[in-house]
Amino acid sequence: MIRLFRAPLALMILVLAGCATAPASSSQGADADIRVEVARAGDRFTADYVLDRDAPVWAFVRSSLIMEVREPWRPRQWMVETPGVLLERRGNYDVLRAVDGGPVPRSVRLTLRPEAVDLEADYATLMFSDGAVAMPTHIFDVFPVSSLEAVEALPRDLNGVSLATGPAEVRWTDPLGQILFRGERWDGITTNDADTYVLFGDARVTRGERLTTVLDPTLPSWVPQQIGEFAPWVADFYEARLGEGAFGQPTVMVSWNGPTERMTSMSGSVMPGLIVMSYEGQGIVTPDQEMIDRSRWFIAHESAHFWLGQTVRYAGPPQAWITEGGADLMAIRALAAADPTWDARAELQREVDDCVSLTDGRGVQGAGSRGEHRAYYACGAVLWLVAEAAQGRRDGGDGFDFLRPLIAANREDEVLSRQDWLAALMAVSGDVILLGDVERLLDDGSDDPAEMVAGLLARVGIAHRIEGERVVLG
Numbered sequence: 001m002i003r004l005f006r007a008p009l010a011l012m013i014l015v016l017a018g019c020a021t022a023p024a025s026s027s028q029g030a031d032a033d034i035r036v037e038v039a040r041a042g043d044r045f046t047a048d049y050v051l052d053r054d055a056p057v058w059a060f061v062r063s064s065l066i067m068e069v070r071e072p073w074r075p076r077q078w079m080v081e082t083p084g085v086l087l088e089r090r091g092n093y094d095v096l097r098a099v100d101g102g103p104v105p106r107s108v109r110l111t112l113r114p115e116a117v118d119l120e121a122d123y124a125t126l127m128f129s130d131g132a133v134a135m136p137t138h139i140f141d142v143f144p145v146s147s148l149e150a151v152e153a154l155p156r157d158l159n160g161v162s163l164a165t166g167p168a169e170v171r172w173t174d175p176l177g178q179i180l181f182r183g184e185r186w187d188g189i190t191t192n193d194a195d196t197y198v199l200f201g202d203a204r205v206t207r208g209e210r211l212t213t214v215l216d217p218t219l220p221s222w223v224p225q226q227i228g229e230f231a232p233w234v235a236d237f238y239e240a241r242l243g244e245g246a247f248g249q250p251t252v253m254v255s256w257n258g259p260t261e262r263m264t265s266m267s268g269s270v271m272p273g274l275i276v277m278s279y280e281g282q283g284i285v286t287p288d289q290e291m292i293d294r295s296r297w298f299i300a301h302e303s304a305h306f307w308l309g310q311t312v313r314y315a316g317p318p319q320a321w322i323t324e325g326g327a328d329l330m331a332i333r334a335l336a337a338a339d340p341t342w343d344a345r346a347e348l349q350r351e352v353d354d355c356v357s358l359t360d361g362r363g364v365q366g367a368g369s370r371g372e373h374r375a376y377y378a379c380g381a382v383l384w385l386v387a388e389a390a391q392g393r394r395d396g397g398d399g400f401d402f403l404r405p406l407i408a409a410n411r412e413d414e415v416l417s418r419q420d421w422l423a424a425l426m427a428v429s430g431d432v433i434l435l436g437d438v439e440r441l442l443d444d445g446s447d448d449p450a451e452m453v454a455g456l457l458a459r460v461g462i463a464h465r466i467e468g469e470r471v472v473l474g
Contacts, residue, residue: 033052033053033164033165033166034049034050034051034052034141034142034165034168034169035049035050035168035169035170035171036048036049036050036140036168036169036170036171037170037171037173038112038135038140038170038171038172038173039172039173039174039175040133040173040174040175040176040200041175043113044111044112044113045111045112045113045114045133045200046109046110046111046112047078047109047110047112047140048107048108048109048110049107049108049109049110049140049142050106050107051104051105051106051107051108051142051144052106052165053144053164054103054104054106055103055104055144055145055146056097056098056101056102056103056104056145056146056147056148057090057095057096057097057104057144057145057146057147057148057150057151058095058096058097058104058142058143058144058145059090059093059094059095059142059143059144059145059151059154060074060093060094060095060139060141060142061138061141061142061143061158061163062122062136062138062139062141063089063092063093063094064119064120064121064122065119065120065371066117066118066119066120067117067118067119067120068118070120070371072089072094073115073117073119074087074094075087075088075089075094076115077112077113077114077115078110078111078112078113079110079111079113080096080108080109080110081109081110081111082105082107082108082109084098084099084100084105085097085098085099085104085105085108086098086099087110090148090151090152091151091152091153091154092154092155092156093151093154095145095148095151096108096142097148114127114133114135115127116255116257116278116280118265118267120371120373121317121368121373122136123136123138123139123197123269123271123276124136124267124269124278125139126197126199126253126255126276126278127255127257128201128203128216128217128255128256129216129217129218129255129256129257129258130201130202130216130217130218131201132199132200132201132202132203132216133199133200133201134197134198134199134200134253134255134276135197135198135200136196136197137170137191137194137195137196137197137198138167138193138194138195140168140170141167141168142165142168143163143164143165144164144165156368156369157316157317157318157368159316159317160316166192166193167192167193168192169190169191169192170190170191170192171188171189171190172188172189172190172191172198172200173187173188174200174201176201177201177202179198179199179200180198180199180203180205180214181196181198181199182196182251182273182274183205183207183212183214183251195271195272196271196272196273196274197253197271197274197276199214199253204217208228208232209232210231210232210235210236210249211231211232211235211249211250211251211252212249212250212251212252213227213228213251213252213253213254214251214252214253214254215227215253215254216254216255216256218256219254219256219279220256220279220284220285220286220287222287222292223254223256223279223284223295224254226292226295226296226299227252227254227299230296230299230300230338231252231299231303233338234299234300234303234334234338235250235303235306237334237337237338238303238304238306238307238330238334241400241404242307242400242403242404242407243404243407243408245306245307245310245311246272246273246306246307246310246311247272247273247306247310249273250273250274250275250303250306251273251274251275252274252275252276252277253274253275253276253277254276254277254278254279255276255277255278255279256278256279256280257278257279257280258280259281259282259284259285260280260281260282261282262281262282263280263281263282263283264281264282264283264284264291265278265279265280265281265284266278266279266284266294266295266298268298268302269302270302270305270306270309270310272310275299275302275303277298277302293335293342296335296338297331297335297347300330300331300334300335301327301328301330301331302327304326304327304330304331304334305323305327307330307403307407308322308323308326308327308330308403308407308416309323309327311407311411311414312406312407312410312411312414312415312416313414313415313416314415314416314417314418315415315416315417315418317368318365318366318368319365319417319418320368320373320376320380321364321365321375321376321377321379321380321383321442322380322416322418322421323380323416324376324377324380325376325377325378325379325380325381325382325383325384326380326381326384326399326403328351328377328378328380328381328384329381329384329385329388329399330399330400330403332344332347332348332381333398333399333400335347345473348381348385348473349472349473350378351377351378351381351382351385352378352382352453352471352473353378353470353471354374354375354377354378355375355378355379355381355382355449355453356449356450356453356469356470356471357449358372358374358375358378358379359375359379359441359445359446359449359452359453360445360446360447360449361445361446361447362444362445363441363442363443363444363445364376364379364380364441364442364445365442365443379441382453382456383438383441383456384399384402385399385457385462386425386434386438386456386457386459386460386462387399387402387421387424387425387428388402389457389460389461389462390402390425390428390429390431390434390460391428393429393460393461394428394429402424402428405424406420406421406424418442422435422438422439425438429459429460431459433459434456434459434460437452437455437456437459438456440452441453441456450466450469450470450471451466453471454466454471457471457473462474
């Protein structure tokens, strides 16, 4: 759910795991075991925990790493004020632990100094140029663990792991003013499993016919223009092809981290009813056509997740190729429909190239544990391209025709699983060998990935040729 473009580096793509949640007013959800009071204090924040039981270790549910350096972000930005308590990294998780090995005190205070960093597979804090700060609501969730050794034994993916506590109940306050939550201003707000952002500081909220925007006041003027014009168009395009999405009036929140020299960066993610974006770099200030196209791609990909990611979602992070690859192909088809001169083949070729490079002896489904999240996007897009071609062979349809019945069939349980997707591919292709080749790509990869990808394309009639170790689309 994130696309990140940072020059002069190559295009990199990250994956996020989102889930649908119920709407809230001033509070929501069942009684929580853990309570946290988050308050703004000048250029910093305080977080006061009230824990409900004695435990030697409390682990943070969302413990992502900083993009590129692959280091934890919390120890850089959060400091424990309570004596005898440490915040550190153990295994795959940031933890609070007692120095003496005993139970962590029931009350713990932390000082937070948020920074704008790009995270692997997670939602990042947004910093606005006017001092406003938007925090993801879930970053305070913790659960008790019996020992440091038990933390280190925990898998990176907690799906299927039974946790002793549920999401924390978080009370948000700002002595300097109201807080923005889901497009509304509040003197204070209490959330529990909200899965969205809370914004501290002034922000201009603009409600349009198709979307609501919260924009950094110093964004280069072309960015709000693109969002205001293209985002409503692409939402209408998707709705026409796929039916009603999960949210008819989404909010787009966009921050600006300034014209940093020698940088061109776009990053973002999607949550229920919300797209968040962050722009940074000199290359953003005066864009060329390529940058405008990348921005439109960015909007199209994130908007796609209101259908493929929220109306239906994947069953677990290893299946992120379903939503991320599908959103990539949706974005490609949307941009081509919006501008017939846009080079869709070049974008598809990038997906093929990256998929080949990321499946040399390793399967797609294990990409997250390797930090190779781009494989979910690139190989997912290749698999959706294969499904699209199979649909075309059957009845002349396209990728949207393949996806629409999958959404319709899974609206009730909101999950589009690997099994659902493969069954649909089998139904339109009738090719058991193709199905086996897809599963090999997902589970094992190949010592000759170019041959493997070329074989998939060949079985559904997608024109291509092999040049050395590269598969070139025809």
